Amino acid sequence: MAFTLSGDDVCQATLPTPVPDPYWVAFSTSSAKLAGIPLDDNNLPADKAWLEVLSGNQLDAGDHHFSNPIATVYSGHQFGAWAGQLGDGRAILLGDIAGQELQLKGAGKTRFSRMGDGRAVLRSSIREFLASEAMHGLGIPTTRALSIVGSDLPVRRETLETAAVCARIAPSFIRVGHFEHFASLQKHERLKELADLLIQDHYPECLQTKDTYLDLFKRICKRNAKLVAQWQAVGFCHGVLNSDNISVLGLTIDYGPFGFLDQFQIDHICNHSDQGGRYAYHRQPQVMHWNMACLASAMIPLVELQCNESEAQEQLRKALEEFPISYAQAWQSLFRKKLGFTTEQDGDIALLERLLQAMHDSKVDFTNFFRRLGGLKMNAPVDQIEMRDDFVDRNAIDQWFSDYLARLGDEFSNDLVRQNSMNQVNPKYVLRNHLAQVAIELAQKKDFSEVGKLLNILTKPFDEQPEHESYALAPHPNLDSIEVSCSS
Ligand code: AMP
Ligand code: MG
Secondary structure (H helix, E strand, C coil): CCCCCCCCCCEEECCCCCCCCCEEEEECHHHHHHHCCCECCCCCECCCHHHHHHCCCCCEECCEECCCCEEECCEEEECCEEEEECCCCCEEEEEEECCEEEEEECCCCCCCCCCCCCCEEHHHHHHHHHHHHHHHHCCCCECEEEEEEEEEEEEECCCEEEEEEEEEEECCCCEHHHHHHHHHCCCHHHHHHHHHHHHHHHCHHHHHCCCHHHHHHHHHHHHHHHHHHHHHHHCEECCCCCHHHCECCCCECCCCCCEECCECCCCCCCECCCCCCCCCHHHHHHHHHHHHHHHHHHHHHHHHHHCCHHHHHHHHHHHHHHHHHHHHHHHHHHHHHHCCCCCCCCCHHHHHHHHHHHHHHHCCEHHHHHHHHCCCCCCCCHHHCHHHHHCCCHHHHHHHHHHHHHHHCCCCCCHHHHHHHHHCCCCCCCCCHHHHHHHHHHHCCCCCHHHHHHHHHHHCCCCCCHHHHHHHCCCCCCCCCCCECCCC
Protein backbone atom coordinates (compact mmCIF):
# COMPACT_ATOMS: atom_id res chain seq x y z
CA MET A 1 0.00 0.00 0.00
CA ALA A 2 1.30 3.40 -0.96
CA PHE A 3 2.80 5.37 1.87
CA THR A 4 0.05 7.88 2.40
CA LEU A 5 0.27 9.71 5.66
CA SER A 6 -2.09 12.64 5.50
CA GLY A 7 -0.65 16.13 5.46
CA ASP A 8 1.60 17.60 2.86
CA ASP A 9 4.41 18.05 5.36
CA VAL A 10 4.91 14.32 4.85
CA CYS A 11 3.70 13.32 1.42
CA GLN A 12 3.86 16.09 -1.09
CA ALA A 13 1.59 15.69 -4.13
CA THR A 14 4.08 15.86 -7.00
CA LEU A 15 3.57 15.24 -10.69
CA PRO A 16 6.42 13.76 -12.69
CA THR A 17 7.98 16.19 -15.16
CA PRO A 18 7.59 14.85 -18.71
CA VAL A 19 10.62 13.94 -20.82
CA PRO A 20 10.75 14.46 -24.60
CA ASP A 21 10.38 11.45 -26.93
CA PRO A 22 10.76 8.56 -24.48
CA TYR A 23 11.98 5.16 -25.65
CA TRP A 24 12.40 1.77 -23.98
CA VAL A 25 15.91 0.99 -22.79
CA ALA A 26 15.13 -2.04 -20.67
CA PHE A 27 12.15 -3.92 -19.37
CA SER A 28 11.90 -6.73 -16.83
CA THR A 29 9.24 -9.27 -17.70
CA SER A 30 9.57 -10.77 -14.26
CA SER A 31 8.79 -7.44 -12.58
CA ALA A 32 5.96 -6.91 -15.05
CA LYS A 33 4.49 -10.19 -13.90
CA LEU A 34 4.75 -9.02 -10.31
CA ALA A 35 2.96 -5.83 -11.27
CA GLY A 36 0.36 -7.70 -13.34
CA ILE A 37 1.12 -5.78 -16.54
CA PRO A 38 0.06 -7.72 -19.68
CA LEU A 39 2.81 -7.99 -22.32
CA ASP A 40 2.87 -8.32 -26.09
CA ASP A 41 4.95 -10.68 -28.25
CA ASN A 42 8.01 -8.47 -27.81
CA ASN A 43 7.75 -8.78 -24.04
CA LEU A 44 6.81 -5.15 -23.72
CA PRO A 45 3.55 -3.84 -22.25
CA ALA A 46 0.67 -4.59 -24.59
CA ASP A 47 -0.79 -1.20 -23.78
CA LYS A 48 1.57 1.34 -25.36
CA ALA A 49 0.49 3.92 -22.81
CA TRP A 50 2.88 2.29 -20.31
CA LEU A 51 5.83 3.87 -22.08
CA GLU A 52 4.33 7.26 -21.32
CA VAL A 53 3.46 6.33 -17.73
CA LEU A 54 6.87 4.86 -16.95
CA SER A 55 8.59 7.92 -18.38
CA GLY A 56 6.48 10.19 -16.21
CA ASN A 57 4.61 11.70 -19.15
CA GLN A 58 1.10 10.60 -18.24
CA LEU A 59 -0.80 8.86 -15.46
CA ASP A 60 -3.07 6.36 -17.21
CA ALA A 61 -2.28 2.94 -18.65
CA GLY A 62 -4.22 -0.30 -18.79
CA ASP A 63 -6.78 -0.23 -16.00
CA HIS A 64 -4.53 1.96 -13.93
CA HIS A 65 -5.00 5.59 -13.13
CA PHE A 66 -2.32 6.93 -10.85
CA SER A 67 -4.33 9.76 -9.40
CA ASN A 68 -2.10 10.84 -6.58
CA PRO A 69 1.65 10.72 -7.23
CA ILE A 70 3.68 11.85 -4.25
CA ALA A 71 7.18 12.55 -3.03
CA THR A 72 7.90 11.80 0.62
CA VAL A 73 10.10 13.51 3.13
CA TYR A 74 12.82 11.79 5.12
CA SER A 75 16.00 12.81 6.90
CA GLY A 76 19.08 10.88 7.76
CA HIS A 77 22.70 10.35 8.58
CA GLN A 78 25.11 10.49 5.68
CA PHE A 79 28.65 9.17 6.17
CA GLY A 80 28.04 9.13 9.89
CA ALA A 81 26.92 12.74 10.26
CA TRP A 82 23.41 14.07 10.69
CA ALA A 83 22.39 15.49 7.30
CA GLY A 84 18.97 16.87 8.25
CA GLN A 85 16.11 16.80 5.80
CA LEU A 86 16.58 14.87 2.57
CA GLY A 87 13.54 13.23 0.99
CA ASP A 88 12.52 11.91 -2.39
CA GLY A 89 14.52 14.41 -4.39
CA ARG A 90 14.04 12.58 -7.65
CA ALA A 91 11.76 9.68 -6.84
CA ILE A 92 8.03 10.00 -7.32
CA LEU A 93 5.68 7.37 -6.00
CA LEU A 94 3.02 6.89 -8.65
CA GLY A 95 0.81 4.67 -6.50
CA ASP A 96 -0.08 1.03 -5.97
CA ILE A 97 -0.01 -1.73 -8.50
CA ALA A 98 -0.93 -5.32 -7.68
CA GLY A 99 -0.30 -4.68 -3.98
CA GLN A 100 3.12 -3.14 -4.58
CA GLU A 101 4.28 0.45 -4.79
CA LEU A 102 5.41 1.80 -8.13
CA GLN A 103 8.00 4.57 -8.06
CA LEU A 104 9.74 6.51 -10.81
CA LYS A 105 13.34 7.46 -10.13
CA GLY A 106 14.61 10.43 -12.11
CA ALA A 107 11.15 11.77 -12.94
CA GLY A 108 11.91 15.39 -12.21
CA LYS A 109 12.11 17.83 -9.34
CA THR A 110 10.13 17.50 -6.15
CA ARG A 111 9.90 19.73 -3.11
CA PHE A 112 12.78 17.71 -1.69
CA SER A 113 15.19 18.09 -4.61
CA ARG A 114 17.33 20.68 -2.82
CA MET A 115 20.04 21.65 -5.33
CA GLY A 116 19.45 18.60 -7.53
CA ASP A 117 17.80 18.49 -10.93
CA GLY A 118 15.47 15.62 -10.07
CA ARG A 119 16.93 13.54 -12.87
CA ALA A 120 18.94 10.34 -13.16
CA VAL A 121 21.31 9.61 -16.02
CA LEU A 122 21.14 6.58 -18.31
CA ARG A 123 24.40 5.20 -16.88
CA SER A 124 23.22 5.03 -13.27
CA SER A 125 19.74 3.88 -14.26
CA ILE A 126 21.20 0.89 -16.09
CA ARG A 127 23.29 0.04 -13.04
CA GLU A 128 20.28 0.26 -10.73
CA PHE A 129 18.04 -1.70 -13.08
CA LEU A 130 20.50 -4.55 -13.60
CA ALA A 131 21.59 -4.70 -9.98
CA SER A 132 18.02 -4.86 -8.70
CA GLU A 133 17.10 -7.73 -10.97
CA ALA A 134 20.44 -9.47 -10.40
CA MET A 135 19.95 -9.23 -6.65
CA HIS A 136 16.51 -10.70 -6.97
CA GLY A 137 17.98 -13.50 -9.10
CA LEU A 138 20.42 -14.19 -6.28
CA GLY A 139 17.48 -14.56 -3.90
CA ILE A 140 18.38 -11.46 -1.91
CA PRO A 141 15.62 -9.07 -0.82
CA THR A 142 15.63 -5.94 -2.95
CA THR A 143 13.49 -3.29 -4.50
CA ARG A 144 12.71 -4.49 -8.01
CA ALA A 145 13.22 -2.69 -11.29
CA LEU A 146 10.48 -2.74 -13.88
CA SER A 147 11.87 -0.61 -16.65
CA ILE A 148 14.21 2.02 -17.89
CA VAL A 149 12.84 4.62 -20.21
CA GLY A 150 15.39 6.83 -21.93
CA SER A 151 15.13 10.27 -23.44
CA ASP A 152 17.64 12.45 -25.25
CA LEU A 153 17.06 15.14 -22.64
CA PRO A 154 20.56 16.30 -21.67
CA VAL A 155 21.57 16.01 -18.04
CA ARG A 156 24.75 17.52 -16.68
CA ARG A 157 26.94 15.51 -14.35
CA GLU A 158 30.75 15.55 -14.69
CA THR A 159 30.03 15.50 -18.41
CA LEU A 160 26.86 15.93 -20.38
CA GLU A 161 24.80 12.74 -20.34
CA THR A 162 21.19 11.87 -21.12
CA ALA A 163 18.23 11.31 -18.84
CA ALA A 164 16.52 8.06 -17.98
CA VAL A 165 13.69 7.10 -15.68
CA CYS A 166 13.94 3.84 -13.79
CA ALA A 167 10.64 2.42 -12.53
CA ARG A 168 11.03 0.61 -9.23
CA ILE A 169 8.65 -1.67 -7.39
CA ALA A 170 8.60 -2.58 -3.72
CA PRO A 171 6.06 -3.51 -1.07
CA SER A 172 7.13 -0.24 0.55
CA PHE A 173 9.90 2.31 0.13
CA ILE A 174 9.88 3.36 3.80
CA ARG A 175 13.40 3.94 5.10
CA VAL A 176 15.08 4.38 8.46
CA GLY A 177 15.32 8.00 7.41
CA HIS A 178 11.53 8.40 7.49
CA PHE A 179 11.59 7.50 11.19
CA GLU A 180 14.54 9.74 11.86
CA HIS A 181 12.77 12.62 10.19
CA PHE A 182 9.79 12.67 12.54
CA ALA A 183 11.88 11.83 15.58
CA SER A 184 14.28 14.70 14.90
CA LEU A 185 11.39 17.15 14.66
CA GLN A 186 9.77 15.58 17.72
CA LYS A 187 6.63 14.96 15.70
CA HIS A 188 5.70 11.97 17.79
CA GLU A 189 2.18 11.70 16.44
CA ARG A 190 3.55 11.40 12.93
CA LEU A 191 6.15 8.91 14.09
CA LYS A 192 3.38 6.78 15.52
CA GLU A 193 1.30 7.05 12.34
CA LEU A 194 4.30 5.91 10.34
CA ALA A 195 5.00 2.94 12.60
CA ASP A 196 1.32 1.97 12.68
CA LEU A 197 1.12 2.09 8.91
CA LEU A 198 4.21 -0.07 8.60
CA ILE A 199 2.87 -2.57 11.11
CA GLN A 200 -0.56 -2.71 9.52
CA ASP A 201 0.74 -3.31 6.01
CA HIS A 202 4.00 -5.19 6.56
CA TYR A 203 4.47 -6.36 10.14
CA PRO A 204 1.00 -7.38 11.38
CA GLU A 205 2.62 -10.04 13.59
CA CYS A 206 3.78 -7.21 15.89
CA LEU A 207 0.19 -6.74 16.97
CA GLN A 208 0.32 -10.08 18.75
CA THR A 209 2.46 -8.66 21.54
CA LYS A 210 1.88 -5.72 23.85
CA ASP A 211 5.40 -4.46 23.12
CA THR A 212 4.36 -3.70 19.58
CA TYR A 213 6.98 -1.09 18.73
CA LEU A 214 9.85 -2.88 20.40
CA ASP A 215 8.86 -5.96 18.47
CA LEU A 216 8.78 -3.93 15.26
CA PHE A 217 12.29 -2.72 15.95
CA LYS A 218 13.55 -6.24 16.61
CA ARG A 219 12.03 -7.53 13.39
CA ILE A 220 13.52 -4.71 11.32
CA CYS A 221 16.93 -5.42 12.87
CA LYS A 222 16.66 -9.13 12.14
CA ARG A 223 15.78 -8.56 8.51
CA ASN A 224 18.63 -6.13 7.98
CA ALA A 225 21.12 -8.35 9.80
CA LYS A 226 20.21 -11.20 7.48
CA LEU A 227 20.33 -8.89 4.47
CA VAL A 228 23.93 -7.81 5.14
CA ALA A 229 24.95 -11.41 5.68
CA GLN A 230 23.48 -12.20 2.26
CA TRP A 231 25.41 -9.32 0.71
CA GLN A 232 28.65 -10.56 2.25
CA ALA A 233 27.99 -14.05 0.94
CA VAL A 234 27.80 -12.87 -2.67
CA GLY A 235 30.48 -10.19 -2.31
CA PHE A 236 28.12 -7.26 -2.72
CA CYS A 237 29.21 -3.84 -1.50
CA HIS A 238 26.38 -1.31 -1.32
CA GLY A 239 28.62 1.72 -1.33
CA VAL A 240 26.40 4.28 0.44
CA LEU A 241 24.92 2.77 3.56
CA ASN A 242 23.54 6.05 4.82
CA SER A 243 20.49 5.73 7.05
CA ASP A 244 18.29 7.20 4.33
CA ASN A 245 19.31 4.28 2.12
CA ILE A 246 18.24 1.60 4.60
CA SER A 247 14.87 -0.02 4.08
CA VAL A 248 12.74 -0.87 7.09
CA LEU A 249 11.61 -3.97 5.20
CA GLY A 250 15.18 -5.24 4.96
CA LEU A 251 15.38 -4.68 1.20
CA THR A 252 18.47 -3.65 -0.72
CA ILE A 253 17.58 -0.15 -1.84
CA ASP A 254 19.17 2.78 -3.70
CA TYR A 255 21.79 1.28 -5.95
CA GLY A 256 24.45 3.89 -6.61
CA PRO A 257 28.19 3.27 -6.53
CA PHE A 258 27.71 -0.38 -5.49
CA GLY A 259 30.06 -3.12 -6.61
CA PHE A 260 30.33 -6.88 -6.60
CA LEU A 261 33.78 -8.03 -5.56
CA ASP A 262 36.05 -9.31 -8.27
CA GLN A 263 39.26 -10.03 -6.35
CA PHE A 264 38.56 -10.70 -2.70
CA GLN A 265 39.86 -7.79 -0.68
CA ILE A 266 38.23 -7.74 2.71
CA ASP A 267 38.53 -3.95 2.92
CA HIS A 268 37.42 -3.28 -0.65
CA ILE A 269 35.86 0.17 -1.14
CA CYS A 270 33.51 0.28 -4.10
CA ASN A 271 32.55 3.94 -3.86
CA HIS A 272 35.26 6.22 -5.16
CA SER A 273 33.83 9.08 -3.05
CA ASP A 274 34.22 7.05 0.17
CA GLN A 275 37.86 7.88 0.85
CA GLY A 276 37.79 6.75 4.46
CA GLY A 277 36.29 3.38 3.61
CA ARG A 278 33.35 3.81 5.95
CA TYR A 279 31.33 1.55 3.66
CA ALA A 280 34.08 -0.92 2.78
CA TYR A 281 33.07 -4.58 2.38
CA HIS A 282 34.17 -5.67 5.86
CA ARG A 283 32.51 -2.69 7.53
CA GLN A 284 29.03 -3.31 6.13
CA PRO A 285 27.79 -5.38 9.09
CA GLN A 286 29.04 -2.80 11.60
CA VAL A 287 27.56 0.03 9.61
CA MET A 288 24.20 -1.66 9.35
CA HIS A 289 24.32 -2.12 13.12
CA TRP A 290 25.07 1.58 13.42
CA ASN A 291 22.07 2.36 11.22
CA MET A 292 19.91 0.19 13.43
CA ALA A 293 21.15 2.28 16.36
CA CYS A 294 19.87 5.37 14.51
CA LEU A 295 16.54 3.63 14.13
CA ALA A 296 16.51 2.63 17.80
CA SER A 297 17.11 6.17 18.82
CA ALA A 298 14.30 7.40 16.54
CA MET A 299 11.94 4.80 17.97
CA ILE A 300 12.47 5.68 21.64
CA PRO A 301 9.30 7.82 21.79
CA LEU A 302 7.29 4.91 20.39
CA VAL A 303 8.62 2.33 22.81
CA GLU A 304 8.01 4.82 25.61
CA LEU A 305 4.33 4.65 24.79
CA GLN A 306 4.35 1.06 26.02
CA CYS A 307 6.62 1.26 29.05
CA ASN A 308 8.37 3.91 31.10
CA GLU A 309 11.17 6.10 29.84
CA SER A 310 14.20 4.36 31.29
CA GLU A 311 12.82 0.93 30.44
CA ALA A 312 12.32 1.99 26.82
CA GLN A 313 15.96 2.86 26.31
CA GLU A 314 17.12 -0.24 28.11
CA GLN A 315 14.87 -2.48 26.02
CA LEU A 316 15.99 -0.91 22.77
CA ARG A 317 19.61 -1.14 23.80
CA LYS A 318 19.21 -4.84 24.54
CA ALA A 319 17.41 -5.43 21.28
CA LEU A 320 20.21 -3.68 19.45
CA GLU A 321 22.72 -6.01 21.07
CA GLU A 322 20.97 -8.86 19.28
CA PHE A 323 22.06 -7.50 15.92
CA PRO A 324 25.61 -8.89 15.86
CA ILE A 325 24.27 -12.23 17.04
CA SER A 326 21.62 -12.41 14.31
CA TYR A 327 24.19 -11.29 11.79
CA ALA A 328 26.78 -13.85 12.85
CA GLN A 329 24.24 -16.66 12.76
CA ALA A 330 23.10 -15.72 9.27
CA TRP A 331 26.66 -15.20 8.03
CA GLN A 332 27.94 -18.48 9.41
CA SER A 333 25.02 -20.40 8.04
CA LEU A 334 25.42 -18.89 4.56
CA PHE A 335 29.18 -19.45 4.41
CA ARG A 336 28.83 -23.01 5.68
CA LYS A 337 26.55 -23.60 2.71
CA LYS A 338 29.04 -21.93 0.40
CA LEU A 339 31.62 -24.45 1.59
CA GLY A 340 29.17 -27.30 1.08
CA PHE A 341 28.72 -28.09 4.77
CA THR A 342 25.27 -29.28 5.73
CA THR A 343 26.20 -29.91 9.34
CA GLU A 344 27.88 -27.66 11.91
CA GLN A 345 31.26 -28.44 13.37
CA ASP A 346 33.28 -26.37 15.80
CA GLY A 347 36.23 -25.80 13.52
CA ASP A 348 34.16 -24.68 10.53
CA ILE A 349 34.43 -20.97 11.09
CA ALA A 350 38.15 -21.08 11.80
CA LEU A 351 38.57 -23.05 8.56
CA LEU A 352 36.51 -20.46 6.69
CA GLU A 353 38.49 -17.59 8.15
CA ARG A 354 41.75 -19.18 7.07
CA LEU A 355 40.37 -19.42 3.57
CA LEU A 356 39.19 -15.82 3.48
CA GLN A 357 42.56 -14.63 4.73
CA ALA A 358 44.34 -16.63 2.02
CA MET A 359 41.95 -15.32 -0.63
CA HIS A 360 42.58 -11.78 0.56
CA ASP A 361 46.34 -12.24 0.58
CA SER A 362 46.30 -13.61 -2.96
CA LYS A 363 43.47 -11.41 -4.27
CA VAL A 364 41.53 -14.43 -5.46
CA ASP A 365 38.35 -13.87 -7.45
CA PHE A 366 35.53 -14.23 -4.92
CA THR A 367 32.71 -15.48 -7.14
CA ASN A 368 34.78 -17.84 -9.25
CA PHE A 369 36.61 -19.39 -6.32
CA PHE A 370 33.46 -20.48 -4.54
CA ARG A 371 31.83 -21.62 -7.75
CA ARG A 372 34.85 -23.74 -8.64
CA LEU A 373 35.10 -25.10 -5.12
CA GLY A 374 31.82 -26.91 -5.75
CA GLY A 375 33.54 -28.91 -8.49
CA LEU A 376 36.23 -30.27 -6.17
CA LYS A 377 36.42 -34.05 -5.95
CA MET A 378 36.67 -35.61 -2.51
CA ASN A 379 39.56 -37.80 -3.53
CA ALA A 380 41.48 -35.03 -5.32
CA PRO A 381 45.22 -35.11 -4.60
CA VAL A 382 45.83 -31.71 -3.05
CA ASP A 383 48.78 -30.81 -5.26
CA GLN A 384 46.63 -31.36 -8.34
CA ILE A 385 43.84 -29.01 -7.37
CA GLU A 386 43.89 -26.35 -10.06
CA MET A 387 42.63 -23.61 -7.78
CA ARG A 388 45.81 -23.78 -5.71
CA ASP A 389 47.54 -21.91 -8.54
CA ASP A 390 45.49 -18.83 -7.65
CA PHE A 391 47.27 -18.58 -4.31
CA VAL A 392 50.68 -17.16 -3.63
CA ASP A 393 51.42 -19.30 -0.58
CA ARG A 394 50.97 -22.80 -2.02
CA ASN A 395 51.96 -24.61 1.15
CA ALA A 396 49.38 -22.78 3.19
CA ILE A 397 46.62 -23.35 0.65
CA ASP A 398 47.58 -27.01 0.23
CA GLN A 399 47.17 -27.40 3.96
CA TRP A 400 43.87 -25.64 3.77
CA PHE A 401 42.58 -27.88 0.96
CA SER A 402 43.72 -30.92 2.84
CA ASP A 403 41.85 -29.80 5.99
CA TYR A 404 38.83 -28.88 3.90
CA LEU A 405 38.71 -32.26 2.17
CA ALA A 406 39.00 -33.96 5.53
CA ARG A 407 36.08 -31.88 6.79
CA LEU A 408 34.04 -32.77 3.70
CA GLY A 409 34.65 -36.39 4.58
CA ASP A 410 32.28 -35.89 7.52
CA GLU A 411 29.48 -34.85 5.18
CA PHE A 412 27.08 -37.51 4.01
CA SER A 413 27.03 -36.40 0.40
CA ASN A 414 28.80 -37.48 -2.72
CA ASP A 415 30.62 -35.10 -5.07
CA LEU A 416 27.68 -34.57 -7.37
CA VAL A 417 25.12 -33.94 -4.66
CA ARG A 418 27.44 -31.53 -2.94
CA GLN A 419 28.24 -29.70 -6.17
CA ASN A 420 24.57 -29.32 -6.96
CA SER A 421 23.78 -27.86 -3.59
CA MET A 422 26.85 -25.59 -3.62
CA ASN A 423 25.85 -24.34 -7.06
CA GLN A 424 22.55 -23.18 -5.57
CA VAL A 425 24.37 -20.78 -3.25
CA ASN A 426 27.57 -19.93 -5.13
CA PRO A 427 26.50 -17.94 -8.18
CA LYS A 428 28.37 -18.24 -11.42
CA TYR A 429 27.29 -14.81 -12.64
CA VAL A 430 27.24 -11.50 -10.77
CA LEU A 431 26.96 -7.97 -12.08
CA ARG A 432 30.63 -7.19 -12.26
CA ASN A 433 31.43 -3.55 -12.96
CA HIS A 434 33.16 -4.26 -16.24
CA LEU A 435 30.08 -6.08 -17.54
CA ALA A 436 27.79 -3.21 -16.60
CA GLN A 437 30.23 -0.80 -18.20
CA VAL A 438 30.07 -2.53 -21.60
CA ALA A 439 26.26 -2.43 -21.50
CA ILE A 440 26.32 1.25 -20.52
CA GLU A 441 28.72 2.30 -23.25
CA LEU A 442 26.67 0.51 -25.90
CA ALA A 443 23.43 1.97 -24.52
CA GLN A 444 24.94 5.44 -24.71
CA LYS A 445 25.20 4.73 -28.45
CA LYS A 446 21.56 3.61 -28.47
CA ASP A 447 22.32 -0.10 -28.60
CA PHE A 448 20.37 -1.56 -25.68
CA SER A 449 20.91 -5.21 -26.56
CA GLU A 450 23.63 -5.77 -23.98
CA VAL A 451 21.41 -4.51 -21.17
CA GLY A 452 18.80 -7.09 -22.16
CA LYS A 453 21.41 -9.81 -22.50
CA LEU A 454 22.88 -9.11 -19.06
CA LEU A 455 19.39 -9.03 -17.58
CA ASN A 456 18.73 -12.51 -18.95
CA ILE A 457 22.01 -13.92 -17.70
CA LEU A 458 21.77 -12.37 -14.26
CA THR A 459 18.21 -13.48 -13.74
CA LYS A 460 19.50 -17.06 -13.44
CA PRO A 461 22.90 -16.55 -11.81
CA PHE A 462 23.17 -20.09 -10.46
CA ASP A 463 22.67 -21.77 -13.84
CA GLU A 464 25.73 -22.86 -15.80
CA GLN A 465 24.70 -21.11 -19.05
CA PRO A 466 27.79 -22.43 -20.90
CA GLU A 467 26.95 -20.21 -23.89
CA HIS A 468 27.67 -17.18 -21.65
CA GLU A 469 30.89 -18.45 -20.12
CA SER A 470 32.77 -15.22 -20.84
CA TYR A 471 30.36 -13.33 -18.57
CA ALA A 472 31.62 -15.37 -15.65
CA LEU A 473 35.24 -14.37 -16.15
CA ALA A 474 37.04 -11.99 -13.85
CA PRO A 475 37.94 -8.71 -15.57
CA HIS A 476 41.09 -8.91 -17.63
CA PRO A 477 44.07 -7.85 -15.49
CA ASN A 478 44.93 -5.14 -18.01
CA LEU A 479 41.49 -3.58 -17.71
CA ASP A 480 41.66 -0.37 -15.70
CA SER A 481 39.58 -0.66 -12.58
CA ILE A 482 36.35 1.24 -13.00
CA GLU A 483 35.86 4.07 -10.56
CA VAL A 484 32.29 4.47 -9.50
CA SER A 485 31.30 7.59 -7.59
CA CYS A 486 28.06 8.94 -6.14
CA SER A 487 27.45 10.85 -9.39
CA SER A 488 24.21 9.53 -10.79
P1 AMP B 1 21.55 9.20 -2.62
O1 AMP B 1 22.96 9.47 -2.22
O2 AMP B 1 21.39 8.82 -4.06
O3 AMP B 1 20.86 8.27 -1.70
O4 AMP B 1 20.77 10.61 -2.51
C1 AMP B 1 20.73 11.37 -1.33
C2 AMP B 1 19.62 12.38 -1.42
O5 AMP B 1 19.83 13.26 -2.51
C3 AMP B 1 18.24 11.78 -1.61
O6 AMP B 1 17.34 12.52 -0.86
C4 AMP B 1 18.00 11.95 -3.09
O7 AMP B 1 16.64 12.04 -3.39
C5 AMP B 1 18.72 13.23 -3.38
N1 AMP B 1 19.20 13.33 -4.75
C6 AMP B 1 20.21 12.62 -5.32
N2 AMP B 1 20.37 12.99 -6.60
C7 AMP B 1 19.44 13.94 -6.86
C8 AMP B 1 19.09 14.69 -8.01
N3 AMP B 1 19.73 14.55 -9.17
N4 AMP B 1 18.09 15.58 -7.91
C9 AMP B 1 17.43 15.74 -6.76
N5 AMP B 1 17.70 15.06 -5.64
C10 AMP B 1 18.69 14.16 -5.69
MG1 MG C 1 19.16 7.48 -1.47
